[in-house]
Amino acid sequence: MKQIIKNGFVVNPAKNFAEKADILINYGVIERVAENIDDYDAKVIDASGLIVAPGLVDLHVHFREPGYEHKEDITSGSRAAVKGGVTTVLCMPNTNPPIDNAALVEYVINKGKKTGLVNVLTTACITKGQEGTELTEMAELKEAGASAFSDDGKPVSSSMIMRRALEYSKMLDMPIMSHSEDLALVDNGSMNDGYTATCLGLRGIPKSAESAAVSRDILLAEELNARLHVCHVSTKNSIEAVRAAKARGARITAETAPHYFTLTDKACDGFNTNAKMNPPLRDDEDVEAVIRGLCDGTIDSIATDHAPHHVDDKRVEFEKAANGIVGLETSLALGYTYLVKTGRMSLLQLIDCMSTKPAAIIGSDRGTLNVGAPADIVIFDTDEEFTVRVSEFETKGKNSPYDGWKLFGKVRRTINGGRTVYKG
Ligand SMILES: [Zn+2]
Structure with missing residues (x-):
């Protein structure tokens, strides 16, 4: 029941700790973090030369179940995670x-628990059928275990x-969790409005289709002192709006x-x-604003929007293709x-954005390597x-623009509640 992760470089944002250390795990819980832990009853996991961090917490995934199991299901999504x-995911509804x-x-x-690989959490809809007209029974949904409310995929237009x-x-x-988008401004556009859209002869989506909606949602939340988590920000002006709202003390x-700071x-x-997604990929100015927003804490978390x-949803004309890419792997x-x-x-900072802060946003006790934590x-x-190889992905979706990219940061082992759930 005891394990020691030895000789890794331990990164624990909750304690601002980044040093070489060993971690003793007992019955699925972190019991000690210190230099040179020895325990003859414990199984040793050698992490020499590797980074040891809290499992990632991804607040934005589409596991497609129920209804679209040909795209993904909770089991295949968990394997990808x-x-x-990633050890905790929040599913979109x-x-x-x-x-x-x-x-x-x-x-x-329950399906997430049965699969038993990651902590599967879910949002519940804001409006019935995501139709934007009638609120769901929000108290009942919280009682049932929902972690947040969202109509993601669609904005709440009213x-x-x-x-x-x-x-x-x-x-x-x-x-x-708001998918902030002004559909009237989207006006059937299929990519960011700009030079590339003009060259391709595609109808563009102005940045204001996102930024104006983000500003509206912030103003509504601020007036009520309610908590708003703005999903997938991609424009400089959305980030400016979040930065200003935080400075005023709003609970935003x-x-x-990742695609908004790499593409x-x-x-x-x-x-x-x-490369088609919603919100669409923007331009260099926005990419820089996203990176600055992450660095100065304006943007709290990195989620995949997995x-x-x-393949049939993507191998069609650009305008007709489905939005989104896989991201967990x-x-x-x-x-x-x-x-x-x-x-x-x-x-x-990176682990803070990918684990510690997202856990805090949904009030989870995960996202740390503190003593007593899972x-x-x-x-x-x-x-x-x-090299990223889409053909080796565990997700059913092969829709990634990163196939063939050379990257650093390969996952060697993922542990959930003390149990190794992935070994690479
Ligand atoms: Zn969305």
């Missing part, structure tokens, strides 16, 4: 039917419905995804549908390679370069 070093009732919330959580949702979620002390948190809309060249699709390496290795942020741990290698 542990391969990426745009399934078929949408997760808008207690039975479905319980179904997702300001009044969003205001009411924020009122209820405040009473329940739950965050609203925000996330971005621009140029990736859509050649009508590459694996959105697996069947590349997020840590993209974060490490593009944010830490480039010198923009420290390893502590032993959810990722052990990864930052020395050896590896």
Whole structure:
């Protein structure tokens, strides 16, 4: 029952700790973190030359169950998660039917437990059927185990419905996770409005389609002192809005995804549908704003927006292709390679954004290596370069723009509650 992770470089943002140390795990719980722990009853896991961090907490995944199991299911999604070093996921509710009732919330959580690889948590819908008109039974959904409310995939277009949702979620002390988008401004666009869209002859989506909606949601939450988590921010002006709101003391948190700091809309060249997502990839100015936002804490967390699709949903004309890419098996390496290795942020900051802060946003006790915490741990290698191979992914979705990319930060082992759930 005892294990020691020996000689790793331990990164624990909760204690601002980044040093070589051993970790003693007993009955699935972290019992000690210190130099040179010896215990003859314990099994030794050698982590020499490797980074040992709290398992990643991904607040934005689409596991597609129920209804779209041909794209992904909770089992295949869980396998992808542990391969990426992720030990806790928060599922989005745009399934078929949408997760808008207690039975479905319980179904997702129980299926996650049965699969037994990651801690599967779920959001529940803000509005019934995600139709944007009638609020769900939010108290009941919280009771059933939902961790947050979201209509992700769709915005809540009515300001009044969003205001009411924020009122209820405040009473329940739950965050609203907003997919902030002004559909009138999207106007059937399929990629970021700009030079590449013009060259390709595709209708562009203005940045204001996101930024204006983010500003609205912030103002609504701030007026009520409710908690708002802004999903997948991608524009400079969205980030400015979050920064200003935080400075005023509003209870706002925000996330971005690896594709918003590693890619621009140029990736859509050649009508590459694996670069089509919502919000769309932006330009260099926005990429820089995303990185700055992460570095100064304006953006709290990095989530994947893991959105697996069947090949038939992507192998069509660009305008008709489904939005989204898979992300669970590349997020840590993209974060490490593009944010830490480039010198923009420290390893502590990266793990804070990918584990500790997202756990705190949903009130989870995970995301730390503190004594007494569940032993959810990722052990990864930052020395050896590896090549991303979509064909080797565990997710059913092969829709990734990173196939063939060379990255650092390969996951060697993922531990959940003291149990090794992945070994690479
Ligand atoms: Zn979304």
